[in-house]
Amino acid sequence: MCRRMSTAHYGNTRFSHSPAQSRAARIARIDALATLLDTAFILPGTNIRFGVDAVIGLVPGIGDVITTALSLYIVGEARALGAPRHLILRMLANVALDGVVGAVPLLGDAFDVMWRANRRNIALLRKHLIARGEL
Secondary structure (H helix, E strand, O other): OOHHHHEEEEOOEEEEOOHHHHHHHHHHHHHHHHHHHHOOEEOOOOOOEEOHHHHHOOOOOHHHHHHHHHHHHHHHHHHHOOOOHHHHHHHHHHHHHHHHHHOOOOHHHHHHHHHOHHHHHHHHHHHHHHHOOOO
16 A cells, blocks of 8 residues: 555644554444443433433334444454453353344343343453453
């Protein structure tokens, strides 16, 4: 890749695609996605947090497929960040439980609000990265 393609100039700021910056950006991106999916909103008058996972999950059939695909994207990014196999399997179990129980009408939507598989998976990934001194 030529130098012009690997960096860009925007005003006085120079953006480069260094591995450390890309890694931090990747972690921030999946953390933001997990927040959006699981805890982006507060139910007025309560402390109950929910995300678009619970809202999209209200659409019969396709809603849970969409949110499970987004959850699997987070797991894929964790794998790309070097998460070990046992951690990926645990994350997949969280997503599977969320997907299976979430498919049950109404009960599944309540479960989505309380289980927060994506926030759990980000917490597992952060714990692993901290233990390895990578975060």
